[in-house]
Amino acid sequence: MIALFVKSPRFLDTTLRDGEQTPGVSLKPDDKLNIATLLSDIGVSVIEVGSAVASDGERESLRLISDAGLAAEICTFVRGVQLDIDYAADYGAESVHLVIPVSDLHIEKKLRKDREYVTQMAWDSVEYAKERGLIVELSGEDASRADQAYLYDLYAGGVERGADRICFCDTVGVMTPERASEIIPPLAALAPLSIHCHNDLGLGLATTLSAMKSGASCAHATVNGLGERAGNTPLEELVMSLEVLYGVKTGIRTDELYHLSTLVSRLTRVPLPTNKAIVGEMAFTHESGIHAHGILRDAATYEPIMPEMVGRRRRILLGKHSGSASVEAALSEMGYKTETRQLQEIVSRVKQLGDEGKRVTDSDLHAIAEAVLDISCTPVIRMKQFTTVSGNSVMPTASVTLTVNGEDITQASTGAGPVDAVIMALRKAVQDVGDITLEEYHVDAIYGGTDALVDVTVKLMKDGELITSRGARTDIIMASVEAMISGMNRLLREKDENRGKNTH
CATH class of the missing domain: 3.30.160.270 (Alpha-isopropylmalate synthase LeuA, regulatory domain)
Structure with a gap:
C-alpha cells in the first residue's frame, strides 16, 4: 500500500524549458542562470534547463548553469535520439528528461511509427543515456491518453534497463484528479514517479495534488504556471497547497516565492494576472468594508495564509466598498484622530470618490481629513x-x-x-x-x-x-x-x- 504523500516530496522545475515555450518568451543564458540560482536556493530538487539540442544558446545555458555549482540537480530535455543525449552529457547535465510519445495519437500521427518501434526507441535510449553516465527520468508524453497496459510495459522495461525515475505526462491537461488516483498507484510501484500536468482545463494543480496523494514522489511545475497554451502547474500554488492544506513539509523556502515570481515575470516579460493566487497583485489586497474590518481584527477571517509566508505584505485600499474600520486605520497611520461623527463624514466622502470611479490616494485622504477636521494647515x-x-x-x-x-x-x-x-x-x-x-x-x-x-x-x-x-x-x-x-x-x-x- 503506497502512503499518502511522501514524507519529502521533490520538485522538478521546468520554467526554463516548458515555461520558456510560452509564446513570445525567450531567455538569455544569464537570465536563465539568475532564475536557476534562485530556484536552487529556495530548495527545488531538479531544474530542467531547456533542450540542449535546440540551439547554441540552449547549450550555453546548460553549460553555464551546470558549472555554477548549484545544489539542485541539473537536467535537460532529450528525445529518444543519441545526438540529444550526447549534447546533454557533453554540456554538463546530471540527468535527462527522456520524453517518449506513448499515446497512439502521437505515435501514429506525429511519429508515423508503431508501438513496437517506440518501445525499442525508449529502451535503447535509456541504455545509451546510462552508458553516458546520466540519471534518467523516462517520461511518457501524452500518457493520460495512452493505453495504460502498454504504458506500464514500456515503463517497466525502461526501469529494467536502468531508468532511475519515470514520469507521467498529462500533456494536454485532460486527466481528472479522480482518474489520477486510479492510474498512478500501480505505476508508482515500478520506480519513483513524477507527475507533469498542463492546465488546459484548469485542473493542473488539482490533478498534480491527486497524483502526489496517490504515490507520485515528484511534481513538475513552472513558476507562475508558465507554459504552452494555458501553461503548467504553478510551482507557488502547488507548494503552498501542500504546506497549508495538507501539512506536507516541502522543504521550499516559501518566503522567497514572491521574489522568485516577480523575477520570472520581469525576465520573461509575462505579467502576473492581478487576481492570480499567491503572487497576484490582489491576492492580499482588501477594499470591502466587511472584509477589511475582519482583517484588521484577525487576518485569518479573510486570508487563508499570512502574506509574510510567501514574502508579501497586506494592502488595504480605500474606495466605495471601504468601511469605517479601514478608513480609520488609514487615518491612524497618517496621525489623524477622529470622533465618530467626523469619521462617518470622511467615510462618506471616500465612498463618493469611489462612486465616481476613482481610487482614493493618500493625498485624497489627507485633503478629505483636513477639510472635515477643519485643520488650518498650509502645505509647506x-x-x-x-x-x-x-x-x-x-x-x-x-x-x-x-x-x-x-x-x-x-x-x-x-x-x-x-x-x-x-x-x-x-x-x-x-x-x-x-x-x-x-x-x-x-x-x-x-x-x-x-x-x-x-x-x-x-x-x-x-x-x-x-x-x-x-x-x-x-x-x-x-x-x-x-x-x-x-x-x-x-x-x-x-x-x-x-x-x-x-x-x-
Whole structure:
C-alpha cells in the first residue's frame, strides 16, 4: 500500500524549458542562470534547463548553469535520439528528461511509427543515456491518453534497463484528479514517479495534488504556471497547497516565492494576472468594508495564509466598498484622530470618490481629513510645474518649480530614468528646509492595459522619522510626484501642528 504523500516530496522545475515555450518568451543564458540560482536556493530538487539540442544558446545555458555549482540537480530535455543525449552529457547535465510519445495519437500521427518501434526507441535510449553516465527520468508524453497496459510495459522495461525515475505526462491537461488516483498507484510501484500536468482545463494543480496523494514522489511545475497554451502547474500554488492544506513539509523556502515570481515575470516579460493566487497583485489586497474590518481584527477571517509566508505584505485600499474600520486605520497611520461623527463624514466622502470611479490616494485622504477636521494647515510645498525629458539618445532630465514656504524654487536633475530624475530634482528643491531621503520606492499596476492605473508607494525619512506615502495616476511620473509631494509635506510640517489630536 503506497502512503499518502511522501514524507519529502521533490520538485522538478521546468520554467526554463516548458515555461520558456510560452509564446513570445525567450531567455538569455544569464537570465536563465539568475532564475536557476534562485530556484536552487529556495530548495527545488531538479531544474530542467531547456533542450540542449535546440540551439547554441540552449547549450550555453546548460553549460553555464551546470558549472555554477548549484545544489539542485541539473537536467535537460532529450528525445529518444543519441545526438540529444550526447549534447546533454557533453554540456554538463546530471540527468535527462527522456520524453517518449506513448499515446497512439502521437505515435501514429506525429511519429508515423508503431508501438513496437517506440518501445525499442525508449529502451535503447535509456541504455545509451546510462552508458553516458546520466540519471534518467523516462517520461511518457501524452500518457493520460495512452493505453495504460502498454504504458506500464514500456515503463517497466525502461526501469529494467536502468531508468532511475519515470514520469507521467498529462500533456494536454485532460486527466481528472479522480482518474489520477486510479492510474498512478500501480505505476508508482515500478520506480519513483513524477507527475507533469498542463492546465488546459484548469485542473493542473488539482490533478498534480491527486497524483502526489496517490504515490507520485515528484511534481513538475513552472513558476507562475508558465507554459504552452494555458501553461503548467504553478510551482507557488502547488507548494503552498501542500504546506497549508495538507501539512506536507516541502522543504521550499516559501518566503522567497514572491521574489522568485516577480523575477520570472520581469525576465520573461509575462505579467502576473492581478487576481492570480499567491503572487497576484490582489491576492492580499482588501477594499470591502466587511472584509477589511475582519482583517484588521484577525487576518485569518479573510486570508487563508499570512502574506509574510510567501514574502508579501497586506494592502488595504480605500474606495466605495471601504468601511469605517479601514478608513480609520488609514487615518491612524497618517496621525489623524477622529470622533465618530467626523469619521462617518470622511467615510462618506471616500465612498463618493469611489462612486465616481476613482481610487482614493493618500493625498485624497489627507485633503478629505483636513477639510472635515477643519485643520488650518498650509502645505509647506506646492507644485507649480515640472517637466521631464528622456529618449534613447538623451540623458533623462527633469526640472521642477515648487513653492516652498511661499518662495518659488526651481531645480533640475538628471537620473537613471525620468522618474529617478524628477525625484532627485524634488529632493534638491527642498534641501534648504529639510534633508529628506528616499528609503524605498515601489510601483504596481492596479489593472492591465496601456492605460493602467499606477500605484506608487514611497517611504521617506527625515531626522529618523519614516513615513509612507502613495500616489495613483495613469502616468507613472505624475503618480511618483504626487507620492513624493504628499510625503514631503507631512515630514516638513511644524512639530507643533498637532493635526492628529484635533477634536473639533
